[in-house]
Structures are given as structure tokens and as C-alpha cells.
Amino acid sequence: MTISRASFDAIVIGGGGAGLRAAYQLSQANYKTAVISKVFPTRSHTVSAQGGMAASLGNVEHDDWKWHMYDTVKGSDYLGDQDCIEYMCQAAPEVVYELEHMGLPFSRLDDGRIYQRAFGGQTKNYGEALIRRTCAAADRTGHALLHTLFQQNLAEETNFFNEWYAVDLVRAENGAVSGVLAFSIEDGEVVFIQSKIVILATGGSGKIYKSTTNAGINTGDGLGMALRAGLPVQDIEMWQFHPTGIYGAGVLVTEGCRGEGGYLINKDGERFMERYAPNAKDLACRDVVARAIATEIKEGRGCGPKADHVFLKLNHLDQEVITKRLPGIRELSKTFAHVDPIKTPIPVVPTCHYMMGGIPTNVHGQVIDINKNDSQENIVTGLYAIGECASVSVHGANRLGSNSLLDLVVFGRASGMHAIEMLNQGMDNAYATNEALDKVLARINRWDESAKNPSQEAEGVAELRSELQDAMQAYFGVFRTAEYMEKGLEKLKDIQVRVAKAKLSDASRVFNTARVEALELDNLMEIAMATAICALKREESRGAHSREDFPKRDDQNWMKHSIVFADGSYTSRAVNFDPKYVEAFPPKERVY
Amino acid sequence: MSANNKTVKFSIYRFDPEKDKKPYMQDYSLEIPADGDMMLLAALKELKAQDPTLTFRHSCGEGVCGSDGMNVNGKNRLGCITHLSALGDKITLRPLPGLPVIRDLVVDMTQFYEQYEKATPYLKTKGAPPVKERLQSPEQADALNGLYECILCACCSTSCPSFWWNPDKFLGPAALLQAYRFLIDSRDDYQKERLENLNDAFSAMRCHSIMNCVDVCPKGLNPTKAISHIKTMLVDDET
Numbered sequence: 001m002t003i004s005r006a007s008f009d010a011i012v013i014g015g016g017g018a019g020l021r022a023a024y025q026l027s028q029a030n031y032k033t034a035v036i037s038k039v040f041p042t043r044s045h046t047v048s049a050q051g052g053m054a055a056s057l058g059n060v061e062h063d064d065w066k067w068h069m070y071d072t073v074k075g076s077d078y079l080g081d082q083d084c085i086e087y088m089c090q091a092a093p094e095v096v097y098e099l100e101h102m103g104l105p106f107s108r109l110d111d112g113r114i115y116q117r118a119f120g121g122q123t124k125n126y127g128e129a130l131i132r133r134t135c136a137a138a139d140r141t142g143h144a145l146l147h148t149l150f151q152q153n154l155a156e157e158t159n160f161f162n163e164w165y166a167v168d169l170v171r172a173e174n175g176a177v178s179g180v181l182a183f184s185i186e187d188g189e190v191v192f193i194q195s196k197i198v199i200l201a202t203g204g205s206g207k208i209y210k211s212t213t214n215a216g217i218n219t220g221d222g223l224g225m226a227l228r229a230g231l232p233v234q235d236i237e238m239w240q241f242h243p244t245g246i247y248g249a250g251v252l253v254t255e256g257c258r259g260e261g262g263y264l265i266n267k268d269g270e271r272f273m274e275r276y277a278p279n280a281k282d283l284a285c286r287d288v289v290a291r292a293i294a295t296e297i298k299e300g301r302g303c304g305p306k307a308d309h310v311f312l313k314l315n316h317l318d319q320e321v322i323t324k325r326l327p328g329i330r331e332l333s334k335t336f337a338h339v340d341p342i343k344t345p346i347p348v349v350p351t352c353h354y355m356m357g358g359i360p361t362n363v364h365g366q367v368i369d370i371n372k373n374d375s376q377e378n379i380v381t382g383l384y385a386i387g388e389c390a391s392v393s394v395h396g397a398n399r400l401g402s403n404s405l406l407d408l409v410v411f412g413r414a415s416g417m418h419a420i421e422m423l424n425q426g427m428d429n430a431y432a433t434n435e436a437l438d439k440v441l442a443r444i445n446r447w448d449e450s451a452k453n454p455s456q457e458a459e460g461v462a463e464l465r466s467e468l469q470d471a472m473q474a475y476f477g478v479f480r481t482a483e484y485m486e487k488g489l490e491k492l493k494d495i496q497v498r499v500a501k502a503k504l505s506d507a508s509r510v511f512n513t514a515r516v517e518a519l520e521l522d523n524l525m526e527i528a529m530a531t532a533i534c535a536l537k538r539e540e541s542r543g544a545h546s547r548e549d550f551p552k553r554d555d556q557n558w559m560k561h562s563i564v565f566a567d568g569s570y571t572s573r574a575v576n577f578d579p580k581y582v583e584a585f586p587p588k589e590r591v592y
Numbered sequence: 593m594s595a596n597n598k599t600v601k602f603s604i605y606r607f608d609p610e611k612d613k614k615p616y617m618q619d620y621s622l623e624i625p626a627d628g629d630m631m632l633l634a635a636l637k638e639l640k641a642q643d644p645t646l647t648f649r650h651s652c653g654e655g656v657c658g659s660d661g662m663n664v665n666g667k668n669r670l671g672c673i674t675h676l677s678a679l680g681d682k683i684t685l686r687p688l689p690g691l692p693v694i695r696d697l698v699v700d701m702t703q704f705y706e707q708y709e710k711a712t713p714y715l716k717t718k719g720a721p722p723v724k725e726r727l728q729s730p731e732q733a734d735a736l737n738g739l740y741e742c743i744l745c746a747c748c749s750t751s752c753p754s755f756w757w758n759p760d761k762f763l764g765p766a767a768l769l770q771a772y773r774f775l776i777d778s779r780d781d782y783q784k785e786r787l788e789n790l791n792d793a794f795s796a797m798r799c800h801s802i803m804n805c806v807d808v809c810p811k812g813l814n815p816t817k818a819i820s821h822i823k824t825m826l827v828d829d830e831t
Contacts, residue, residue: 331655
């Protein structure tokens with residue numbers, strides 16, 4: 001089959017914060033760069049980020065990037081790679097200043113410098129007390145960041161394939177990446193976009209859960225692509241449940257609320273975090289706070305007629321704190337919970353929020369392939385992964401609030417810089433064979449055929465997606481046990497067989513969103529299976545992965561990254577304890 | 593229908609250029625719990641589960657990505673933050689007016705984005721930036737509030753008669769809101785050039801303060817006010 005082709009020096013798949021930061025770098029260096037995004041870039045999920053991004057600017061009180069590094073390592077429950085965490089925390093002030101120079105409308109302190117607020121797990125002097133480290137644009141920092149980066153890409157004349165859907169990676173015989181198969185959602189045309197550099201920046205995959213703060217587009221397309229291309233994903237059992245999703249709606253309420261002085265209460269009006277984290281209280285790490293809420297609910301101290309949520313109390317704060325620093329939260333609370341937080345506490349419940357795991361990369365964002373048999377590691381030439389779809393890993397088993405926007409920008413920039421160096425050295429295209437292309441076309445062809453010749457017994461996409469989400473929600477939530485997860489895995493295996501035979505119920509070529517949803521379902525399926533396998537394997541509790549049957553962290557056996565492939569084969573990788581400029585932080589018991 | 597449910601009726605604009613000669617309205621109905629409320633987008637997703645060919649854009653589900661602007665009972669709104677209870681028993685959905693329809697509720701937003709780009713919506717500065725941040729007083733930063741929060745949903749521009757008449761020459765409320773956002777950013781060094789870019793009979797001047805934009809903005813922003821400030825700046829610049 002012959003299909004159209006296009007060619008670039010670099011393509012970035014995904015137009016969120018990470019992708020746009022990488023594209024900006026490459027366009028500025030005058031390399032022919034294109035962003036492929038399934039939505040218009042400013043509709044990417046970065047736009048929903050609220051609280052801010054961490055950087056040790058020290059604008060409010062003295063700060064040090066080494067303290068930030070310590071907090072991040074401890075927050076990761078020692079599963080983060082210390083060389084990469086060191087790089088991120090050290091680079092943080094510089095990337096924040098760059099964003100300010102690009103025009104990001106930060107909130108300001110009286111002296112004109114960038115406003116910083118407190119956030120969970122961000123401390124001074126290696127855990128001594130909370131610190132104000134999170135740089136914010138009110139409670140709309142993600143929106144401000146994403147729009148600023150998009151605007152700068154317009155200025156740099158980056159090419160945009162907006163509302164194009166990337167289906168799969170195409171690899172050359174030597175394993176190097178050759179490009180990506182994609183189609184225009186508007187007219188359905190499938191094109192092979194060839195490129196010397198391919199940067200995956202496709203974001204997270206929270207849509208594997210029924211209740212999530214994630215946008216509809218967060219279907220883990222990059223992870224699905226990597227897995228189908230024979231590459232592994234890492235630590236994918238590590239899913240962050242944000243303590244404060246609005247009850248019943250799943251909409252996020254920023255941790256910045258607690259950073260500004262808000263706190264959680266149970267049905268007795270008790271500030272229960274004082275029992276779980278006597279020092280940091282409501283600003284302990286997210287895994288700690290989410291588990292505390294789940295425990296309060298389990299033990300009958302939840303609020304409401306079903307005793308199935310708790311309250312986030314802000315009504316003791318100065319009204320101006322809410323109107324100036326948290327205006328978006330007030331708007332969301334009114335819309336989705338019918339309460340005005342100035343007067344009434346917000347009903348909240350832990351909600352799936354962030355994928356710590358992803359495609360394994362090094363500090364430049366280069367994707368690492370791992371040999372299934374001897375665990376040998378190899379760089380995939382030309383392929384990068386950045387942002388939530390990557391596991392660098394700077395978040396390990398639990399991400400600190402306000403470290404994700406930072407991750408996007410630091411590694412967006414790092415991958416751009418590294419790719420430029422490769423291109424400067426005369427890197428050439430890796431050519432794929434026709435067979436390689438045909439192999440990749442097979443999946444989309446199957447779905448298209450199922451729409452043209454619908455079979456009566458084949459199931460539809462919406463029902464299967466809903467079943468998958470129910471299974472993940474029920475069996476792979478905040479607390480996990482082998483018995484339960486095994487049931488969940490059986491369920492997923494059954495769904496997987498049915499997805500492979502499912503049908504697409506729309507044969508139109510024009511703006512066929514059903515076709516997009518079908519291809520997305522394949523990705524959700526891959527990630528749900530990978531999560532189930534790794535969650536069952538890891539027989540310990542670490543960070544967000546909390547096993548009731550293995551309640552302790554087991555550094556002896558499990559201080560390692562889990563690695564899983566599409567065929568279910570499983571191996572592991574060592575965690576990096578070799579930072580460049582400081583001594584590694586040895587594992588300690590994690591108390592807040 | 594169970595006693596605890598009620599039926600909501602929809603009339604939805606349908607058009608697939610591959611098979612329809614012209615657009616038509618299709619009726620749908622949905623049972624929802626009588627005592628509960630539901631967002632319009634959630635209802636649309638349920639209708640799509642019944643009829644996968646029903647086509648609309650959506651993503652964040654919380655009114656911040658700007659994907660699901662549509663005309664609801666005659667008014668432009670975002671589906672994800674519009675409660676069904678605010679819409680009565682019969683809900684009529686059409687695509688945003690004034691832009692070409694690609695399919696069903698999906699419009700071609702090219703014109704809208706082109707006008708946005710014409711407003712040069714990015715900070716332009718002279719000389720090398722400082723090592724740290726540029727300083728801005730809280731007042732200077734506050735001046736950008738009510739401007740930068742735009743989500744580019746196009747509810748405003750597609751409700752504006754001046755934009756309908758001159759979509760190629762009048763920038764429209766969304767683009768002008770961004771034009772003003774950069775005109776008054778204390779960090780920008782190109783105010784004069786920005787004003788020159790707008791100094792003709794159409795770009796900004798075709799705003800007749802009809803204020804439909806203010807009425808429909810789902811973020812509560814006020815493009816009319818921003819445009820009137822631009823007009824004042826244009827006049828002051830000439831004198």
C-alpha cells in the first residue's frame with residue numbers, strides 16, 4: 001500500500017508543556033520541526049495544572065536546590081534516579097526565569113519578584129520545616145505556562161499538525177526510529193511522517209481509571225506506541241491518587257489550597273492529618289495524604305450520607321487569599337460541588353491524577369531499550385520521551401506536587417538541546433522498510449475494516465472502555481492486595497481478548513472521533529495490563545503502591561525499577577544512586 | 593422509565609459531508625436521575641455511547657481547555673460546565689455560528705486562529721534579558737488578570753456580528769483581548785508597533801460594543817472593555 005509521506009528534522013508528538021518546550025528549542029535552532037497534536041495545542045492537559053512549579057528561587061525565604069533534591073528523592077520513596085533528580089532541581093531556577101522572559105504572567109511579590117507558595121513535601125534544610133518554593137500564576141499556572149509556550153512557538157514558526165493523531169512508531173531494521181504513522185482527524189488521511197528525531201510527549205494515561213482528574217485525551221498514546229514498537233515501560237504500577245479531587249466530579253482542587261492554609265477535616269470536624277503526619281500535617285506527600293483520607297473513610301469517619309468523602313476547609317482563610325490566589329478553585333467548586341469555598345468546605349476524595357511510570361529514559365530524554373534476556377540497556381537512536389509519558393525517573397514511586405510542570409520544562413529543554421547536538425553532528429534519517437510500514441498499518445486497517453463490515457457479535461468501544469476503567473478502579477486503587485489484583489488481572493485479560501475483536505461503528509473519513517477513540521482504547525488496554533502485571537509483581541509498599549499484604553518497604557528486594565513489555569515479560573533495572581555534585585541520599589524511613 | 597428518572601430531549605445539528613447533502617436536526621433523548629444534575633458534556637458522551645457517529649470536540653471536562661464550545665439553545669456555551677438543569681426539557685445544540693462546519697458540532701476554527709496570530713500574541717522585548725526574572729509590581733501583574741485567562745474556545749468571536757461580517761478584517765474579541773494583554777504587559781517593548789498593527793478601520797475599530805462577547809464568555813472575561821482601551825490607545829497614539 002502506498003501512502004503519503006512528509007519529512008522533518010524533528011517531530012514532537014504531543015503539544016503539551018513538554019512537547020512545546022522541546023519544539024521551541026529545536027525551532028529556535030532553525031531545525032525543521034513539527035508538532036503533531038491530536039488537539040489544538042492549548043487544549044492539551046498541561047492547561048489544567050493549577051498550583052505551580054517548584055524551583056529554589058528563594059524569593060520568599062532562603063532556598064537551595066540541594067534541599068529540593070532531597071525532598072524529591074524522599075518524596076519518590078527512593079525509587080527516583082538521583083542523577084536525574086539532581087539535574088532537574090539544579091536546572092529549575094534557570095528554566096523558570098526563561099519562562100518569565102518568555103512572558104509567563106507569574107503572580108508577584110511586593111518587591112516585584114515571582115510569587116512562591118508552600119506545597120506538599122517541599123521543605124527547607126533537608127526536611128526541617130515547610131518552605132515556599134512553588135512558583136505560581138494564581139491557580140492557573142498550567143494554563144499560563146501552556147499558552148506562553150504555544151505563543152513562543154508561533155513566534156519561532158514551528159510547524160503544527162493540529163488535530164492529527166499519531167498511530168504508531170515506525171522503526172528501521174537497526175532499531176533506530178524512522179518516523180511515525182499519523183492521520184489528519186479532519187479528513188482521515190494517513191501519512192508516514194519521517195523524521196531524524198522523534199520526541200514522544202504524549203502525556204499521561206489517567207483514563208485507565210473511571211474516576212480521574214485527567215482530561216479525556218489522556219489515553220497514554222505514547223506508551224502504547226512504545227510498547228507496540230517492542231520497547232518497555234517502567235514503574236507503571238506507580239499511579240498517584242491526588243488527595244483532593246472534587247467528590248462526584250473528579251475535578252482537581254490544587255494542593256495549593258493547603259499551601260495557602262487550607263486543611264482537611266473528617267465528619268467530626270477533626271483535622272485528622274495531625275495524626276498521620278504530625279509535622280507536615282496537610283502538606284505531607286500526596287501518597288501519605290491520600291492514604292490517610294482512604295483510611296478515615298474506611299474506618300467510618302467519612303463525611304456525607306454515604307460517609308465516602310472528607311472536606312477541604314478554606315473558609316477560615318482571609319477572603320482575599322481565595323479571590324486572589326485561588327480564583328479558579330472558587331469557580332470550579334461552585335460549578336462542580338455547588339459550594340463557595342469562602343463560606344463552605346469542599347467535599348473531596350482521592351482521585352487518580354498522575355502516572356509516575358512511563359517510557360524509561362536517560363537524563364537527556366533518550367529512550368532506553370532493555371534486553372529481555374540479559375537486561376542489557378541500549379539507547380534507541382533518534383527517539384526521546386519527555387514529560388508525563390517518560391520515566392526519567394524523577395518521580396519514582398510518588399511525585400511531589402509542583403514537580404510535574406518543572407519536569408515538563410526541564411526535560412523538554414534537555415531533549416531539545418540533545419537532539420540539536422545530534423542534528424549538528426549530521427545525524428541522518430533511518431529508513432524503514434515497506435514491511436515495517438505495513439506492520440504498523442495493520443492495526444488501523446483492522447479497525448477501519450470492522451467499520452466497513454460490521455459483525456453483529458463484535459462489541460463497541462465505549463462499553464469495553466467502561467469495563468476496563470471499572471476494573472482498574474475496583475482492583476488497582478489506593479490499597480492493593482494480591483487476591484484482589486489477581487481477579488483484576490483475569491478481568492483485564494478477558495477484556496483484552498474482546499478489544500482485539502471489537503468494532504468501530506463509524507466508517508466516515510471526516511472528523512471521525514470514534515476512530516480516534518478506538519485507537520486510544522488499544523493504548524488504554526496496553527497500559528492497564530502493564531500496570532496490573534507490575535503491581536502484582538512488586539511485593540512491597542513504596543510510595544503510591546500500597547500493598548495491604550506487604551505493608552512495608554523492602555529495600556533488600558525491591559529497590560529497583562520494574563520493567564515490563566507488551567508481551568507481559570518482566571524484568572528490572574537498578575535505581576541510580578550516583579549524582580554528579582552531591583553525595584547520594586541513602587534510603588531512610590519516610591516520615592512527615 | 594423508572595419513577596426516579598426523567599427524560600431530557602435533545603435536538604442536535606447533524607452533518608457528515610461524506611453522506612449528507614445538507615445538514616439536518618436529529619432528535620435524541622436521555623434518561624437521567626430525576627434528583628441529580630448532569631453536565632451537558634456528560635450527556636453528550638452518553639448519547640455518543642448510543643450513537644458513535646455523533647461528533648463533537650471535548651477534553652478537560654472542567655472549562656479550561658476550550659474544546660467544547662457550542663451553541664446551546666441559541667447561546668454559545670461550553671458543554672462541560674453547563675448544567676442540564678439550566679437548559680429546560682428540550683435542548684437544541686448547534687455548532688458555533690459563523691464558522692464553516694466540518695461535521696456535526698465541529699467547526700473549522702482556522703479563521704479564528706489566524707486572527708489570534710495576527711494579534712502577535714507573544715512577548716517581544718529588546719536587548720538581552722536579565723539573569724533572573726524581570727520585575728513586575730503586583731499592580732502591573734494584576735493588570736493582566738481578566739486577559740491572559742482566555743481559553744480560545746471562540747464562544748465570543750462566533751457570537752459577534754462584526755466578526756460574522758468581516759471575519760478576515762476584524763480581529764474579533766478573542767484576538768483583541770490578547771492584543772491588549774500584550775499591549776499593557778509592562779515587560780513588552782513593542783507597544784508602538786503593536787498599535788500600528790491595529791491602526792486601520794477594521795482590525796479593532798469594527799467593534800461596536802454590542803457586548804455579545806461579554807455575555808457569552810464562559811470565563812467571565814470582558815473583551816469589549818479591552819477593545820475600548822485599545823481604541824483609546826489608538827486615538828491617543830495619533831494625537
